[in-house]
Amino acid sequence: MAQTVRQRQSRLIPILDSDGRAHPLQNTLAVVTAVLGALAIITTIWPGLHLISSWAGLVGIFTGGWGHFISATTAERFVLIIGLGASAVGFFLGMAHGGLFGGVLG
Numbered sequence: 561m562a563q564t565v566r567q568r569q570s571r572l573i574p575i576l577d578s579d580g581r582a583h584p585l586q587n588t589l590a591v592v593t594a595v596l597g598a599l600a601i602i603t604t605i606w607p608g609l610h611l612i613s614s615w616a617g618l619v620g621i622f623t624g625g626w627g628h629f630i631s632a633t634t635a636e637r638f639v640l641i642i643g644l645g646a647s648a649v650g651f652f653l654g655m656a657h658g659g660l661f662g663g664v665l666g
Contacts, residue, residue, distance in 0.1 A: 578633045589627030590636045593643030596620030600650020610657035617651025618660070620644070 576587045600617035603609040624644035631637050654660075 576633060576635045576639065578635050581632075583632045583636065586627060586631050586633075586636050589623055590631070590639040590643065593620050593624035593627055593647065594639050595643075596623065597643040597646025597650065600654065601646045604650050604653040604657070607657040610654045610659065611662050612654075613650045613657070614654030614660045617647045617649075617654055620647025621651060 573587055573591065576590060577583055596616045597620045600613045600620055603613040603616065620643060624640050624647055628637060628640045628644070631640060
């Protein structure tokens with residue numbers, strides 16, 4: 561009796577692959593966007609860290625936008641929207657506290 565042996569693939573976050581297929585690029589962009597959004601939000605607590613919050617927010621907006629453009633599952637889109645919102649809030653509060661360059665260029 562020949563039976564097919566399924567090998568389990570070791571995936572970092574299997575919940576994001578709700579369609580059963582692996583999406584490594586989309587999952588990576590979703591996780592990076594969420595981490596950058598959390599970093600941007602957390603660093604807005606201290607106005608002196610406006611460089612970190614504004615740059616992390618700006619990069620998070622771009623990675624989240626690209627990730628949302630190529631996302632494949634609803635779970636990826638959910639994480640991306642949460643990360644995009646956090647990145648945008650962190651970016652705007654970082655800009656209000658001093659901006660991207662901290663007064664060096666203007």
